[in-house]
Amino acid sequence: MRIGEAATRSGVSAKMIRHYESIGLLAPAARRDNSYRDFDARDVHDLTFIRRARDLGFSIEEIGRLLALWRDRDRPSREVKEIAKTHIAEMETRIARMQEMVATLSHLAECCAGDERPDCPILSGLAGEQTKAPAAASDARQPDHADQGADQR
Amino acid sequence: MRIGEAATRSGVSAKMIRHYESIGLLAPAARRDNSYRDFDARDVHDLTFIRRARDLGFSIEEIGRLLALWRDRDRPSREVKEIAKTHIAEMETRIARMQEMVATLSHLAECCAGDERPDCPILSGLAGEQTKAPAAASDARQPDHADQGADQR
DNA sequence: TATAGACCCTCCCATCATGGGAAGGTCAAG
DNA sequence: CTTGACCTTCCCATGATGGGAGGGTCTATA
Numbered sequence: 259m260r261i262g263e264a265a266t267r268s269g270v271s272a273k274m275i276r277h278y279e280s281i282g283l284l285a286p287a288a289r290r291d292n293s294y295r296d297f298d299a300r301d302v303h304d305l306t307f308i309r310r311a312r313d314l315g316f317s318i319e320e321i322g323r324l325l326a327l328w329r330d331r332d333r334p335s336r337e338v339k340e341i342a343k344t345h346i347a348e349m350e351t352r353i354a355r356m357q358e359m360v361a362t363l364s365h366l367a368e369c370c371a372g373d374e375r376p377d378c379p380i381l382s383g384l385a386g387e388q389t390k391a392p393a394a395a396s397d398a399r400q401p402d403h404a405d406q407g408a409d410q411r
Numbered sequence: 412m413r414i415g416e417a418a419t420r421s422g423v424s425a426k427m428i429r430h431y432e433s434i435g436l437l438a439p440a441a442r443r444d445n446s447y448r449d450f451d452a453r454d455v456h457d458l459t460f461i462r463r464a465r466d467l468g469f470s471i472e473e474i475g476r477l478l479a480l481w482r483d484r485d486r487p488s489r490e491v492k493e494i495a496k497t498h499i500a501e502m503e504t505r506i507a508r509m510q511e512m513v514a515t516l517s518h519l520a521e522c523c524a525g526d527e528r529p530d531c532p533i534l535s536g537l538a539g540e541q542t543k544a545p546a547a548a549s550d551a552r553q554p555d556h557a558d559q560g561a562d563q564r
Numbered sequence: 565t566a567t568a569g570a571c572c573c574t575c576c577c578a579t580c581a582t583g584g585g586a587a588g589g590t591c592a593a594g
Numbered sequence: 595c596t597t598g599a600c601c602t603t604c605c606c607a608t609g610a611t612g613g614g615a616g617g618g619t620c621t622a623t624a
Contacts, residue, residue, distance in 0.1 A: 335530060384460050
């Protein structure tokens with residue numbers, strides 16, 4: 259089948275299939291005489307595997323490792339579980355961090371009248387005037403790569 | 412003061428200060444004869460405001476609006492609160508999505524022996540073999556921009 | 565048979581927030 | 595006068611994804 263059908267069946271866009279191939283996550287697809295990529299059920303399976311892993315928030319790098327383990331019939335399940343547990347821990351850390359942000363911001367928002375008057379504890383809080391809030395995650399940043407959720411856009 | 416000191420005082424890297432200026436989030440900084448940027452306390456205040464907002468997960472676009480509201484002494488606090496509430500709702504959505512992922516993956520991991528044997532429900536789950544898990548967020552994706560937390564790396 | 569339209573191809577660019585680094589200018593202290 | 599710590603601009607990279615240009619291929623239909 260051609261890339262469009264593989265995309266539909268796996269739920270991975272044609273764009274991303276080509277991308278995964280280009281970064282080496284997938285072996286180069288077979289080609290027909292007209293240079294079109296040619297996919298079979300096994301390819302669709304791999305793509306579906308990748309999509310499910312992405313849906314669980316795994317990064318491309320982790321997915322690469324999972325795919326390798328999947329292909330190795332004799333791998334110890336221990337290795338897979340380790341990747342999963344590490345990933346779960348990372349997600350839980352991110353969740354906790356976001357919950358802190360929500361808590362801090364909610365505190366400020368609760369203190370804000372939200373009417374026509376200009377006084378606003380939210381802006382004051384951002385400006386540094388203490389509102390004795392439960393302290394937000396305040397320093398150091400990180401470009402988290404994987405809050406990737408499932409959604410539109 | 413020069414950019415380095417402004418960076419230290421505000422907690423925003425020199426790199427990002429220039430970036431914020433270049434995208435118009437901040438007005439172009441004053442310059443000295445030697446073309447070095449020259450910052451004063453007010454600039455440091457704005458930068459600190461930006462950093463705090465980032466720490467609360469606001470996107471650059473939202474921060475731009477918050478800064479404008481901050482500078483407008485007569486804005487109704489209602490407008491600020493609306494931005495904050497929308498942002499809180501977005502973060503809560505992302506948190507919920509990640510919690511779903513963690514739940515699904517935890518279920519699979521719990522079913523996995525994690526020993527030397529090759530059988531692994533985690534890989535089987537990703538491969539599509541049903542494990543009657545509580546169903547993960549399964550389709551549609553979105554490149555969420557702002558799970559930006561505070562962290563090392 | 566010619567053509568429309570639905571596919572496919574490769575490339576390049578954009579996003580968002582951030583950092584790395586090159587190539588070069590400026591300044592103060594040794 | 596050199597060294598080193600600053601600063602400048604400019605380009606590139608990240609990760610996952612989409613948009614689109616410019617062009618080729620195939621099939622159905624007028």
